Amino acid sequence: MDKFDEICEKIKTLKIQGAHNVAIAGVRALKYRRDKRSVRKLLNLRPTEPCLRNSVKFVLKDFEKNYKIAIKHLKTVRRKIAEIGSRLIRDGIVVFTHCHSSTVIEILKMAFKQGKKFEVYNTETRPLYQGRKTARELAKIGIPVKHFVDSAGRIAIKKSDLVLFGADSITSVGKIINKIGTEMFAEIANKYDKPVYFCTDSWKFNPKTIIGFEEKIEERSPKEVWKNPPKGVEILNYAFESVKPELATGIISELGIFKPAVFVGEVKKNYPWIFE
């Protein structure tokens, strides 16, 4: 297995996961191979990942020049988002999060470094338990974490003050695609008047949605849910779901905090190449 295939394998099996880390790894993979077939393989590993697609498109325009620009953007953008997002975290609050978003983690870490005292409630995120990764990373630096099974999400949200999710994709009408369960949790948070923010690099905007394409929702192997189900039981293992823009209090990106519709305009102003 060469270096390119090694990276692909890690993305496919979620050893490398989260839209942002997938995009960084994908751009790095282009150093080893960038023929048409390999690029197609790379882009099909996780179909719901426009950050990967946008980054690859940008780098392939002019590899020598844009590779460095893309890596620099991807490596520094989370810090910028954290500077903006950490302002929402106050002493004594409880922050609810779902799955594992490196962007959300960066915000929480920065708030903690600023000396803020808060707690995080998070979900397991079945079937692959990315929530454990979140809990482990936060606990390691000293942020107190209470960990819940996914179906306890309502109870956890009711006791929280702020909800932070990551994002995999944002569409032209401001829908946000994130880990399965996110819309259900956003609806619950709205019911209890808890602010809901999506924390994201603006390169996750999906330009294809302007011309009518819906973001593709990745379906993963049923074996991840139940290895040997009885005959007659069909398992649908959707990795992501789409969240209605009206459920979002705001989108936190390196461009600032905006309502979804305004966010789309800001992306266009700052990164016109995404729309080309």
Ligand code: RUB
């Ligand atoms: C991860 C997930 C994350 C987003 C954002 O899903 O839904 O919330 O990808 O992550 P999976 P980041 O584990 O299936 O990749 O902020 O790191 O880009």
